[in-house]
Amino acid sequence: MASTTISAATPSFQIISTLRFDPDLPRVTSHNANDESYPVPAHSPYYLLSYHRDRLINAARHFEWDSALDFLQQGLDSFESFLDGSIPNREKPWRLRIAVDYNGKGSVEVNPTVAMDPLNLLVPSLHSGTQSTIWKVYVDSQSITPSGFTTHKTTARDDYTAARVRAGITSPAETSEVLVVNPDGEIMEGSITTPYFRRHIVGKEINANEAVWVTPPLTSGGNAGTSRRYALSQGFCVEQVITKADMVDGEECWLSNGVRGFVRGVVVLSR
Template sequence: MSSIPRHIISSLRYDPSLPHSLQSLPPTSYPDPLRSPYYLLPYHQDRLRDAAKCFQWPEAQHFLQQDLTQFAQFLDKFIPDNTQPWRLRILIDRSGTCTVEANPTTAIDLRTLLLPLPPTHDSQSNPWRVYIDSETTTPSALTTHKTTARDCYTAARLRSGIVSPQDPAEVLVVNPSGEIMEGSITTPYFQRRGRRQDTDPAWVTPVLTSGGNSGTTRRYALGQGFCAEDIILASDLADGEECWLSNGVRGFIRGQVVLSARTSTS
């Protein structure tokens, strides 16, 4: 796997209903001072800045020096219809050229973008299936930062029988020490093991030293006190265990660990 990607990337949701949903929230509960339709926009800009610095792309760093308002105005140019929600994929190459792919995305309950909702009868019946990769992945700059070099994630999904982006399933990527790094397209959260103080969050997410990506929703969940960081061993996860997943397009999603072999690729 090459250590230099073609693009650094970040994927996020554009939703015209988001600013209205944020109106009643105090400023400290959501990190975008613009209250823009771009979900967690400051965190996506920070993620791209960190990647450009890591790969030593000065032109990309220069492009990303613009302030948040300018960045939002730049993204506005790529929205085909500002009355509809979109899945955006921001790509920046080493020359600082930025392109944005916009694809339609389905309407969702916007409360799921803010923090995990308490389970309901309907949500309990349809959690995502969460598999553990049968092979290990070696941490590198390409797992620490989100880039177009995603062969290891694609291979992990195929090994688990996930063949479609629409499949409500995820696979957890594991490092050679047996630690969960992250999901192929999400950040995972698990119930805390062992003794817990009353002030400790009930949920934990993998530490970055395990080799995963500092995702935008991960940063949001940590900042809001929903979870803490911890080393999570794949061997400690149980079949049927409930968990949470999150990413910058779908927000927070309920999941359930599946350790038995998959028999279909629905």
């Protein structure tokens, strides 16, 4: 993959963020999350709306795209109005892919998305939603070098596509995920999700005998995802380096992203 400096000088990519529009979300946040457990605007049908705008702003700032920053910093109301124009039917859930280019031009690709219990959009500690599907979670056989294209989400995703192919994941509809790994053997993230594992923490102000949910730190090279930020803000998890060697065949985990919310997974090391 080209370096951040070269590609940002003559950009052929866009910064992106993918989120869920769900008409049931305002009801869920109103009844199951108080003002401190869900980011504003709490009653929007756009999942983690402010976090998605923040993510795009941070990417534009990293790549020094001033025109994109001007577009994204107009305010949340303007950002939501921009998204509203793309919704075909406000009574159904949708998957939105927001893309912003170097010149500050934004576009939204809208597709139908899977029906699900909207409670699963909240962090697991806040609900007892139904989970009928367990995702299979594989570990990539090769490594990826961290860069601005792994820290920030862009259309330059060849490394992630290749990891999915190596894992035998051929369709975005599959309930399977592959964990990408940096050259030091540290888990960075999933190809389309943030992973969480149950681990014992040593040397911190946490009971060493009690396992807690952990997620890889950004220093391992992964993406600063929106659902990851939400999980950390609510104390669902803490950051800890997780290596490929730490993975246990058959262990249960959580996965999250801006469209599916939080889903259960199981690690598969042998096939």
